[in-house]
Amino acid sequence: xxxxxxxxxxxxxxxxxxxxxxxxxxxxxxxxxxxxxxxxxxxxxxxxxxxxxxxxxxxxxxxxxxxxxxxxxxxxxxxxxxxxxxxxxxxxxxxxxxxxxxxxxxxxxxxxxxxxxxxxxxxxxxxxxxxxxxxxxxxxxxxxxxxxxxxxxxxxxxxxxx
Numbered sequence: 001x002x003x004x005x006x007x008x009x010x011x012x013x014x015x016x017x018x019x020x021x022x023x024x025x026x027x028x029x030x031x032x033x034x035x036x037x038x039x040x041x042x043x044x045x046x047x048x049x050x051x052x053x054x055x056x057x058x059x060x061x062x063x064x065x066x067x068x069x070x071x072x073x074x075x076x077x078x079x080x081x082x083x084x085x086x087x088x089x090x091x092x093x094x095x096x097x098x099x100x101x102x103x104x105x106x107x108x109x110x111x112x113x114x115x116x117x118x119x120x121x122x123x124x125x126x127x128x129x130x131x132x133x134x135x136x137x138x139x140x141x142x143x144x145x146x147x148x149x150x151x152x153x154x155x156x157x158x159x160x161x162x
Contacts, residue, residue: 059144060086088140094123
């Protein structure tokens with residue numbers, strides 16, 4: 001699946017990540033309890049392989065899916081972690097740097113609004129629909145499905161909704 005050459009300027013990149021860092025809640029400190037499968041979770045080599053698997057499950061529209069960038073405000077000298085988006089409402093990242101991914105997930109969880117996350121230690125997929133709209137559903141482009149709980153079950157991964 002080809003990605004568009006010009007990403008939507010509305011919710012991609014560092015401004016979105018900065019907006020996500022506005023709250024103060026920890027990922028596992030609020031919301032519903034985690035649902036974790038005991039079997040071995042799915043592993044991905046990189047974010048493109050993760051995107052392909054998400055696309056197979058959620059049906060990402062080509063015209064609104066592309067690159068997504070994550071940065072930690074406290075880590076000015078670090079490289080920006082390149083992720084992907086599935087439409088404008090689902091974002092994902094994959095990295096061998098488990099600490100960095102954990103920091104990004106924690107930063108995202110501190111944002112205002114409900115956030116659903118499917119994760120393993122080296123990747124995550126998050127629905128940012130209501131976070132992008134400051135706690136209210138917004139008019140973002142969505143994939144064919146936003147069933148992250150089903151994704152977690154299929155991939156034997158942890159699902160958190162807060």
